[in-house]
Amino acid sequence: MNRRTSVPSAHDPAAQPGVLSAFGRSIWRYKAFYVMLLPGLLYYIVFKYIPMYGVIIAFKNYNLMEGIWSSPWASPWNKHFLTFFESPYFSQLLTNTFLISVYKLIFGMVPPIAMALLLNECRIKWFRSLIQTLTYMPHFLSWVIIYGILLALLSQSSGLLNRWLEDAGGTAIPFLTSTSYFRSILVGSEIWQNLGWGAIIYLAAIAGIDPTLYEAARVDGASRMRMIWHVTLPGIRTVVIMLLILNLGHILDAGFEQIYIMYNVQVYAVADILDTWVFRTGLQQLNFSLASAVGLFKAAIGLILVLGSNKLAKRWGEGIW
Amino acid sequence: MRRMKIVSVMLAVFMLSCSVLAGCSSGNSSNGEASDANKPANAAAGNANQPADAAADNGAPAKDAEGSGASAGAVKLDIIETGNNLPTPDKDFIKQAIDKAIQTDLNLTVYASGDDYKNQLNVRMASGNFPDLFQVPDRAALKQFVDQGLLLDLTPYMDKLQDVKGFIGDESLKKTTMGGDVYAIPKAPNIPYNTYWIRKDWLDKLGLQPPSTIDEFLNVTKAFAEQDPDGNGKKDTIGLTGSKFSTFAPIFGAFGVGDPNTFYVKEGKLVNSLYDPAMKDALAFIKKLIDTGAVDPEIMANTGLQHQEKAIKGQAGIVWIDWPNLSKDQFTEQIKKVNPNADWIQLAPPKGPGGQYDGPFDAGGTSGMYAIPKALENDKEKLQKVFDLLNYVSGTDGSQLVQFGIKGTHFNLEGDKVVPTDLMGKEAGFTWLYQFTGRPEMAYLQTKFAPQSKYIEFANSQPRIQILNGFLSNPDGYNPADATRFIEEEFVKFIYGKNPIAGYDAFLKTLEASMNFKTYMDASTKQLEDLGYGK
Numbered sequence: 052m053n054r055r056t057s058v059p060s061a062h063d064p065a066a067q068p069g070v071l072s073a074f075g076r077s078i079w080r081y082k083a084f085y086v087m088l089l090p091g092l093l094y095y096i097v098f099k100y101i102p103m104y105g106v107i108i109a110f111k112n113y114n115l116m117e118g119i120w121s122s123p124w125a126s127p128w129n130k131h132f133l134t135f136f137e138s139p140y141f142s143q144l145l146t147n148t149f150l151i152s153v154y155k156l157i158f159g160m161v162p163p164i165a166m167a168l169l170l171n172e173c174r175i176k177w178f179r180s181l182i183q184t185l186t187y188m189p190h191f192l193s194w195v196i197i198y199g200i201l202l203a204l205l206s207q208s209s210g211l212l213n214r215w216l217e218d219a220g221g222t223a224i225p226f227l228t229s230t231s232y233f234r235s236i237l238v239g240s241e242i243w244q245n246l247g248w249g250a251i252i253y254l255a256a257i258a259g260i261d262p263t264l265y266e267a268a269r270v271d272g273a274s275r276m277r278m279i280w281h282v283t284l285p286g287i288r289t290v291v292i293m294l295l296i297l298n299l300g301h302i303l304d305a306g307f308e309q310i311y312i313m314y315n316v317q318v319y320a321v322a323d324i325l326d327t328w329v330f331r332t333g334l335q336q337l338n339f340s341l342a343s344a345v346g347l348f349k350a351a352i353g354l355i356l357v358l359g360s361n362k363l364a365k366r367w368g369e370g371i372w
Numbered sequence: 373m374r375r376m377k378i379v380s381v382m383l384a385v386f387m388l389s390c391s392v393l394a395g396c397s398s399g400n401s402s403n404g405e406a407s408d409a410n411k412p413a414n415a416a417a418g419n420a421n422q423p424a425d426a427a428a429d430n431g432a433p434a435k436d437a438e439g440s441g442a443s444a445g446a447v448k449l450d451i452i453e454t455g456n457n458l459p460t461p462d463k464d465f466i467k468q469a470i471d472k473a474i475q476t477d478l479n480l481t482v483y484a485s486g487d488d489y490k491n492q493l494n495v496r497m498a499s500g501n502f503p504d505l506f507q508v509p510d511r512a513a514l515k516q517f518v519d520q521g522l523l524l525d526l527t528p529y530m531d532k533l534q535d536v537k538g539f540i541g542d543e544s545l546k547k548t549t550m551g552g553d554v555y556a557i558p559k560a561p562n563i564p565y566n567t568y569w570i571r572k573d574w575l576d577k578l579g580l581q582p583p584s585t586i587d588e589f590l591n592v593t594k595a596f597a598e599q600d601p602d603g604n605g606k607k608d609t610i611g612l613t614g615s616k617f618s619t620f621a622p623i624f625g626a627f628g629v630g631d632p633n634t635f636y637v638k639e640g641k642l643v644n645s646l647y648d649p650a651m652k653d654a655l656a657f658i659k660k661l662i663d664t665g666a667v668d669p670e671i672m673a674n675t676g677l678q679h680q681e682k683a684i685k686g687q688a689g690i691v692w693i694d695w696p697n698l699s700k701d702q703f704t705e706q707i708k709k710v711n712p713n714a715d716w717i718q719l720a721p722p723k724g725p726g727g728q729y730d731g732p733f734d735a736g737g738t739s740g741m742y743a744i745p746k747a748l749e750n751d752k753e754k755l756q757k758v759f760d761l762l763n764y765v766s767g768t769d770g771s772q773l774v775q776f777g778i779k780g781t782h783f784n785l786e787g788d789k790v791v792p793t794d795l796m797g798k799e800a801g802f803t804w805l806y807q808f809t810g811r812p813e814m815a816y817l818q819t820k821f822a823p824q825s826k827y828i829e830f831a832n833s834q835p836r837i838q839i840l841n842g843f844l845s846n847p848d849g850y851n852p853a854d855a856t857r858f859i860e861e862e863f864v865k866f867i868y869g870k871n872p873i874a875g876y877d878a879f880l881k882t883l884e885a886s887m888n889f890k891t892y893m894d895a896s897t898k899q900l901e902d903l904g905y906g907k
Binding site: 114116117134139140206207208209214217223225315316317319320328331332334335337339 | 668
């Protein structure tokens with residue numbers, strides 16, 4: 052097809068071919084980019100979109116022998132959602148999940164930024180790399196090991212900390228079995244685990260700030276604190292907000308593995324989250340339909356939150372897309 | 373220039389993290405458990421030569437049997453169960469002997485933790501990757517599998533399983549019968565292992581007698597925590613430890629009640645312990661015991677064998693545990709290493725107002741049951757081999773093999789008596805993994821654990837409350853996970869004084885109202901009455 056001529060042709064009933072061909076031309080023109088996009092697109096289609104077909108088991112009474120397609124539909128269609136919503140623990144589960152997650156988000160955001168700033172300001176190179184290595188190591192520890200460490204430190208009967216407390220004349224504190232401490236332990240250990248790892252991202256962002264800005268600030272007589280406040284922090288604002296938005300999508304993932312390993316009957320009231328409940332009720336009892344219903348519910352909430360927060364961020368001029 | 377390089381490295385890390393984050397955010401959380409699905413497949417890779425070699429000893433020209441296995445009739449059987457310490461196939465003389473006897477190529481995979489096993493099994497079932505024979509974790513799981521139509525109904529094949537039937541006894545099959553059909557093979561009846569164990573040396577040091585009533589028990593527990601029995605000048609000992617509510621099993625027993633939510637027959641009537649009037653008294657006493665501050669504050673958080681560890685380390689003076697975990701040679705060694713004077717003895721259940729029972733023992737329980745997937749129905753040859761295997765380990769030769777090892781190497785026969793050789797202790801520790809239909813418990817243990825035989829006798833001869841939960845399956849509309857959680861949580865509140873025991877009746881009401889417990893009670897009562905209990 053050629054460029055649209057200025058003379059409207061009488062024998063062309065469709066008014067659109069011009070637009071279509073423009074689209075086609077633009078694809079043709081950037082064909083190299085589209086070819087490069089293809090593998091990524093394929094990955095998402097094959098591994099992310101096609102498996103979504105399985106989501107329909109949330110609306111079926113999934114039977115392993117009959118498979119996804121021939122399992123009977125649930126009646127009413129939202130049976131498994133109702134089971135979940137009507138569980139006596141529903142509101143408690145949701146509250147716990149939400150609170151633990153929000154605590155982790157809020158209290159977990161500042162320490163890595165502070166860490167990154169400190170590392171950035173540190174001028175002794177070997178000390179800096181030492182600290183950085185030390186702080187990001189815990190990221191690679193599994194929760195089982197971290198729980199072992201916590202147990203050795205905080206156990207009421209044999210923990211080091213409680214031994215000290217008792218020797219100093221105090222009484223042992225049930226850190227791991229008391230409802231008043233458990234969430235703090237969860238959040239604390241998560242922060243400890245991810246402090247250094249989180250700082251890497253911020254450090255990278257800081258490294259990307261144009262050095263001439265610092266030079267200019269120095270010429271204007273800015274102190275170090277001033278430079279941090281007026282150059283470094285605004286420089287990483289985009290990254291901070293982006294990470295926040297991405298994390299909001301996970302607001303209903305409060306950390307299954309960590310909690311499953313650390314909780315016990317005495318702290319269920321503050322520690323039982325959606326995922327642990329699904330594990331006990333859905334997966335351990337072969338009730339996969341219930342498990343996917345809850346998964347779908349979580350995904351929906353996460354999607355709403357991501358879209359909403361992005362919109363909000365855009366209003367401040369910082370959205371991801 | 374150097375700075376630029378750092379920047380680019382940093383950026384690379386940053387981008388990587390971003391893409392990881394993005395990948396996670398688009399993932400679906402409900403499939404997190406599936407990641408290990410392929411694990412069981414690799415356990416016995418590279419053992420194709422084994423049956424051939426074994427057969428070669430027999431003079432059979434089976435050198436080419438590896439590969440498909442079909443040519444020489446060696447059928448490959450995939451078996452999974454819980455267990456540990458399985459040797460590699462080339463050192464696994466039991467596998468080799470069985471393969472030789474019934475022309476199979478066994479591929480046994482074991483999982484150390486019960487929870488792990490359950491997950492793996494569920495994943496394999498869900499993905500259609502069925503093992504040919506597998507352990508069913510419990511009765512609830514059996515019902516789930518049957519409901520899903522995953523298990524082969526064994527009823528029509530019973531005449532092919534004569535040896536098995538003779539070995540485990542007809543009565544045992546009740547445990548795996550569902551709606552009149554047999555869906556799994558239970559192991560031969562087992563015996564109870566658990567008792568209270570107490571530090572004799574601590575008792576002597578404080579000048580105390582082993583407690584025989586629950587009041588004495590309370591005093592001893594208290595003394596162990598307060599009077600420094602280990603003599604290190606510090607108040608760092610615990611009176612009593614254990615895992616969860618089983619810590620108090622004999623205390624419940626002393627009031628004549630079973631552990632929380634167990635069914636038993638009392639005075640001719642079927643009772644659930646939650647509705648037993650004596651339950652309140654038992655809880656009140658346990659609360660009194662905990663109020664002394666002498667009970668391990670972490671009993672509810674003790675998972676696995678943490679209570680055993682506390683006992684071995686010399687922290688606790690009384691522990692509710694099974695005899696193997698405190699009296700097997702490896703543990704007595706550890707105990708002596710910590711303190712050469714440590715002396716653990718078993719304690720008879722203390723007497724209370726409801727009698728003297730060393731906790732509950734499940735009449736319907738088994739130490740394991742094994743099922744065959746329905747998918748095997750059409751593979752007659754394989755199915756026959758599975759039957760052959762089950763019959764073989766139930767017959768005289770096979771049973772001796774999986775109990776004691778190879779005749780002439782690990783044991784010798786003197787008349788009917790099995791005499792172990794030194795090698796048995798060294799090499800044959802894992803043979804129980806192949807006891808798919810169980811073993812004659814008492815005789816087996818006395819032979820294999822001769823040094824522990826007095827502990828075995830003791831644990832076995834204590835009076836127990838016979839509970840019936842092993843016969844039950846959960847009705848629809850009852851969510852056992854929620855109900856169990858509710859019961860445990862409320863019980864914890866009662867015994868730790870967070871809720872007054874006066875509120876017990878209100879607890880039962882809530883349980884019935886919000887957990888559908890009434891449905892469960894009615895269904896369970898009916899199931900048990902159908903079996904002839906409490907009538």
